[in-house]
Amino acid sequence: MFKEDTIVANATPLVPSGVAIVRLSGKKALEIGKKIFKTNKEIKARVAYFGKFYDTENNLIDEGLFLYFKAPHSFTGEDVVEFHTHGSIPVVKKLLNEAIKLGARLAQPGEFTKRAFLNGKIDLTQAEAIAQLIEAKTEKASKVALNILEGKLSKQIKQLRDKLLHIESLIEAELNFPEDVDEIPLETIKPDLELVIENINKLIKTYKKGKLITEGIKLAIVGRPNVGKSSLFNAFVGYERAIVSDIKGTTRDFIEEEFNIKGFPIKLIDTAGIREAKDKLEKIGIQKAKEKIDEADIILFIFDASVGITEEDKQVFNEIKHKNVIIIGNKIDLGVEENSIKDYFKNKELIFTSSKTQEGLSRLEEKIVEKLGLLEDTNIDIYINIRHLQALEKAKQTLEKILSELSFYEYQKEILMLEIREANYYLKEIIGEIHTEELLGNIFSSFCIGK
CATH class of the missing domain: 3.30.1360.120 (Probable tRNA modification gtpase trme; domain 1)
Incomplete structure (x- = not known):
């Protein structure tokens, strides 16, 4: 129409x-x-x-x-x-x-x-890459989108599909021309199936890093009041975005700001100091802080290194220690109270910073990207999205089932061919050879009007 x-x-x-x-x-x-x-x-x-x-x-x-x-x-x-x-x-x-x-x-x-x-000018992964390129917040994100737009992901999916199509054609030839084609021992297709699963796993592993590159890393700054959370927040973003005061409870609500570290987009969240609330408004702020903690990829737990570890610090740390945490001793320009810090954290890695002098901030930035494994596999130039991930996992499950029950298919090759075809179906979904109007609606509705 x-x-x-x-x-x-x-x-x-x-x-x-x-x-x-x-x-x-x-x-x-x-x-x-x-x-x-x-x-x-x-x-x-x-x-x-x-x-x-x-x-x-x-x-x-x-x-x-x-x-x-x-x-x-x-x-x-x-x-x-x-x-x-x-x-x-x-x-x-x-x-x-x-x-x-x-x-x-x-x-x-x-x-x-x-x-x-x-009209066949682009496939579905390339269509998604256009929206991703438009929305890219950093150079890394735009490069990833451009690589997919150039067809690098499509090429890898095609290679996987070609392997499965080859296996399917061998089985189909045996079934349709039993007098002319020798019976295929299923052990001969096992290496190809294993190779396809291995390459699917490599693509699946790119999802988490790709999500962080395109959507950004959520960092929540957490600690008791007056340990320098807002000062660190301002030091990161480069200007006085958060109000800094010696008065406890100054930050009542969370504050968010976007910037980037080493080319990775960051959403930095300054939360209200966690303590026993003194009034209803502060209580709401602390509750929101806890919600942001749950959403964060990394929590920056901050204490005042010049004072050492207090009972309030311990209470806050106990609430978050099971999460992905970087421990920061701030205000080192005022000195460091080593005894209580060593006694409490023992062998844990700490990073000491001064929001005032900027000391330790570079090391903290390195630790953030290191903590999420963002410095690993730097030669990878494409990353999959959630739609690709779901299709790849379905294809992988189908192929792993075939491998685990290979002897069963020796006399059930019609079923084997259908299951190989099913795995290929999921790969077709990724590039859009198989699609529904609902799927296309979900993908293209996120675009701007003129694109």
Whole structure:
């Protein structure tokens, strides 16, 4: 149905800017575009034309560039027209309205990319990579998205599929032509099955790191009041985002800020000091702090090194010690009370810092990425998402079942072929050879309108 209509949307954000782009895609894209853009020249594909844009009543809208991409040599695989105008919000809105008057309809979120997928211009992993690239917060995240957009993940999935298709074809040939094809000993396919499972496991292992690279690492700063949590928070983000005061309970609510450490996106959370609440408002703040602790990938437990370990520090640490914790002795510019610290933490690794002088912050940053294993496997250039993970785990389970019961299939090769086919089905889902409208809706609804 979508091939019969033409869509239009702004491909750039609807904000005042130097340049804005309005894009049309579909059978009537050129027809509609030529009614709005006026020129004496014959419009040819992939040539930029300068001219003026008019409404249906011949009133001037703006001047700018007109580009035409003839199907199938366009992003969507359809005829595509772009208006490049001044980035005026009224101008963009006027152009959209005129295109709709002439027969286009406003595109749904991600519909241009969805059409590119349905027209075979990209597969589903590449479609997802476009959204990932747009949303990338760091250079590392954008590089990962670009690698997938270039087809590196698709290539690996294809290699896995080819192995399984080869096994399936051997079994099918034996079943269909028993007189012409020798019986295949199942032990001969075992190495190929093991290799596919091994490579699936390698991809599965990239999920956790990929999630941290694309979505960011959640760090919660936790400790009793007045140990320098807000000062450390400000030192990390580079300016006074949190209020620093000697008065206990100054931070009543959590504060969040995003930045990056060694190219990894970080969501830093400064929580209320954990203690026995003095009033209802502080109680709410402490409860929220505990919720953020549960969400965090790493907890930065802070105590005042100049004072040493207090009973309040011990109470807070006991609540979080079972989690992924980095222990920080702060305020070392005021001195270090070594005895109580050594007695309590014994052989645990500690990092000593001063928010005032910045001492120890570089080591703390290194420890954060080290703690999450982000410095391992730096040669890996693609990471899977949750949808890929679920499909790969299903394929892996199917293949492991076959391996564990290989002797059973010696006389049940029809069943073996069907189960190999099932594993391949899950791999097809990753690149979108098998898809449902609901799946596509979930993926493309997260896109912006003009992409």
